[in-house]
Structures are given as structure tokens and as C-alpha cells.
Amino acid sequence: MTLRTLFLASAAACTALPALAEVNIYTTRQPELIQPVMDAFTETTGIEVNLAFVQDGIVERLRAEGARSPADLVMTVDIANLSQIVDADVLQPVDSPVLNAAVPEELRSADGLWFALTTRARIVYASRDRVADGEVTTYEDLASDAWEGRVCTRSGTHDYNLALTAAMIAHHGEDYARQWAADLKDNLARKPQGNDRAQVRAIWAGECDISLGNTYYMGLMLSDEEQTEWANSVRIVFPTFEDGGTHVNVSGVGMTAAAPHRDDALALMEFLVSPAAQQIYAEANNEYPVLPGAEVSDLVASWGTFTADDTDLTELAGYRSQALRLMEEVDFDG
Known part of the structure; x- marks a missing residue:
């Protein structure tokens, strides 16, 4: 078998493999702040999460990449930042009964383009x-x-x-x-x-x-x-x-219009508002959960209501x- 034949055979075998189970995220939050909850998601589902810290120009980056963008999700803080990303028309709506049930109406967009994950x-x-x-x-x-x-x-x-x-x-x-x-x-x-x-x-x-x-x-x-x-x-x-x-203000998430791993990305979005993930957020970051009934950390509780x-x-x-x-x-x- 020639090298060319071997290469073509290997390439054909690779294309027959299922797509990698992964989610790619552009985030303006320091990755170490959200890594614990991502690790929990991977441990639970086997789906890998790749975080790319984009301090500035996240909208410009998504626009430039267009349909070729590797990003599945965008995570950021501040409602103004979320709104700017929405206005740039780089997100797609998400219709999820899980997300709609977990996130209060006032903490998500009516059209499903963004969902709050925590408040401060x-x-x-x-x-x-x-x-x-x-x-x-x-x-x-x-x-x-x-x-x-x-x-x-x-x-x-x-x-x-x-x-x-x-x-x-x-x-x-x-x-x-x-x-x-x-x-x-x-x-x-x-x-x-x-x-x-x-x-x-x-x-x-x-x-x-x-x-x-x-x-x-x-x-x-x-x-x-x-x-x-x-x-x-x-x-x-x-x-x-x-x-x-x-x-109060929020940290939130939206699914990109390109989203090459849409199903895995949706699974992560739904996990992020689960009781387990909301507890990790509360304990690791001392933020307020959006999930009704989720408890704040003991430290946060000590600050008062x-x-x-x-x-x-x-x-x-x-x-x-x-x-x-x-x-x-x-x-x-x-």
C-alpha cells in the first residue's frame, strides 16, 4: 500500500467517526471563575468544554467569523454587554422548557436570545x-x-x-x-x-x-x-x-448563530441552571443564583438580605x- 493510499484510507476512517462531544465558549469572564462548573458538566456528561477568554471585541470577533465561528456559546457580565451582542445579530434563539422553568422571566430575554446565570x-x-x-x-x-x-x-x-x-x-x-x-x-x-x-x-x-x-x-x-x-x-x-x-446586574449566556455543536451547547446551558451548577456558582464565586430556591453560600448569607x-x-x-x-x-x- 502506497503512502498516498494509506493517507486516504486514514482520512476516510476519520470522517466516519462521530463529531467530538464538545462545547466552545467565548467568555469575557476570567476562565478560572467558571472553570469549576464546567468541570462538573464534563464529569457529568463526558462533554468537553473549551473556554476562550475574549477580554475585548467579542462582537467584532463573532461578526468577522460569521458562519465559520467555532464558538457555540457566549458568556459575559452586564446586561448592556448582553444587549450589544443581541443587537449584533450573532445569536440564535433557544426554546428550552428547562431554561424557561429555571430562569425567572425578568432574568431572560423574551425571545430566548440570552439567559441570566447569576446575579450580583x-x-x-x-x-x-x-x-x-x-x-x-x-x-x-x-x-x-x-x-x-x-x-x-x-x-x-x-x-x-x-x-x-x-x-x-x-x-x-x-x-x-x-x-x-x-x-x-x-x-x-x-x-x-x-x-x-x-x-x-x-x-x-x-x-x-x-x-x-x-x-x-x-x-x-x-x-x-x-x-x-x-x-x-x-x-x-x-x-x-x-x-x-x-x-442588581447579571452574568448571562447566549447561543451563537453558528453554534457547530448546538445539542451539546444546549445541554450545557440547561446544566448551568441546574441545582448542582447553581450551587457551585454560589459557593465558588459568591454570586446569587438565578434558580428559585437555590441557596446562597454561607458567606453571602452572612452579608444580609x-x-x-x-x-x-x-x-x-x-x-x-x-x-x-x-x-x-x-x-x-x-
Whole structure:
């Protein structure tokens, strides 16, 4: 048998093999944050999961790849990011009784293009030594003169803060939100910088007394030997809007239009909202499960309870461009 004949025979044998059982994911989340739940899925089903971390340009990448894209699923944080991916027309609808039953209606798109997997609250970290209980209760309070020179935050144009500003627009209108942002800027102890954990470090160092942050960062700090002291210098406060609840955002998933492994991808999506997967999310990432009845971790439970604001998430995404514009108008980061 010639080499050419042997090669052709081998190629023919390969094409006769069933397609690999795998799911390819483009994710803006650090892979280590979601690897535990992916490992559990593989152990349960035998289906391999390949994670590709795409920090920027995920929409552009999917558009450029088109029908040739190897990605089956997209996972990201923030409702605005999910909405941008939807608007790019790179996802396909998923009609799954399992997903529809597990994910509350307000945490998924009506057309099946995205489903929330976890939620997180945008809260206030307050100095245990310098801020009394009840001293800050609403997001509107942050613009009060009482906090002049006492607030730290990351960039006003970061997705997390834009979502909060969009929620302020939804509750009070753009003019109010613009003045709120300007007054909040006047209360800053320093120029916006760093991430949410950097703000807690600044409170520990005495540079400010309160900061905005996401709940799960407390868990991340407590798991880091260097940052535990920062975490212990603050407590979590769940502010509300004056006419609403505590601002929440989501991490979510959608199936790409190309999805070369659609059945396996759907199996993973359904697994991610199962009791087992939601418990892993809760324990590993200190996030809030979307599955009704799923328990939070003991650490998260120790932070207390809150009532989530009921503003529609897709409405918030629609206000993102206005939120960005007004943050730039008040030169929040300047």
C-alpha cells in the first residue's frame, strides 16, 4: 500500500467517526471563575468544554467569523454587554422548557436570545470605624453634601457604574441623573481609579469612607491573604433607590448563530441552571443564583438580605448610551 493510499484510507476512517462531544465558549469572564462548573458538566456528561477568554471585541470577533465561528456559546457580565451582542445579530434563539422553568422571566430575554446565570448587587462598602449604621441608605444619598471628600469609586464609564447610572435614569430621568453624577463627582476623595477591590483598599488606608462595589468582591478579598485585612475594615450596605430596590446586574449566556455543536451547547446551558451548577456558582464565586430556591453560600448569607430593584434589565441596557454621555458631560473621571 502506497503512502498516498494509506493517507486516504486514514482520512476516510476519520470522517466516519462521530463529531467530538464538545462545547466552545467565548467568555469575557476570567476562565478560572467558571472553570469549576464546567468541570462538573464534563464529569457529568463526558462533554468537553473549551473556554476562550475574549477580554475585548467579542462582537467584532463573532461578526468577522460569521458562519465559520467555532464558538457555540457566549458568556459575559452586564446586561448592556448582553444587549450589544443581541443587537449584533450573532445569536440564535433557544426554546428550552428547562431554561424557561429555571430562569425567572425578568432574568431572560423574551425571545430566548440570552439567559441570566447569576446575579450580583451593586452595593456600598462602608468603613466599620468611620461610618455609622444607617448613615447611607439610598443611592441618591451618595450625592449628599454629607459625603463630600469621602467617596471612592472606579471609573464612571466602567460597565458596572454605567449600569447603575442607567438605573438612576430609569428611576428619575436623565436631568436628575446628570446632576446626581455631578454631585457624586464633587464628593469623591480622589480621581476614579482601579477596580472595586482597590476602593476597599483605599477605605482601609483611610483615603475615603465609602465606595461602590459588587457584592462578590468581598468573597474574593477574604480568600486572598493580603486583601483579608482590607475586607475586614468594611461592611456591606445594600442601598436602594428611593422608589425602588437594590440595583442588581447579571452574568448571562447566549447561543451563537453558528453554534457547530448546538445539542451539546444546549445541554450545557440547561446544566448551568441546574441545582448542582447553581450551587457551585454560589459557593465558588459568591454570586446569587438565578434558580428559585437555590441557596446562597454561607458567606453571602452572612452579608444580609435585600430586595432587588424591579426595573426591567433590557430597559437599563437601553439607557446605557445616555448614561455614558452624561458621565462624559460631567467629566466624572476628570
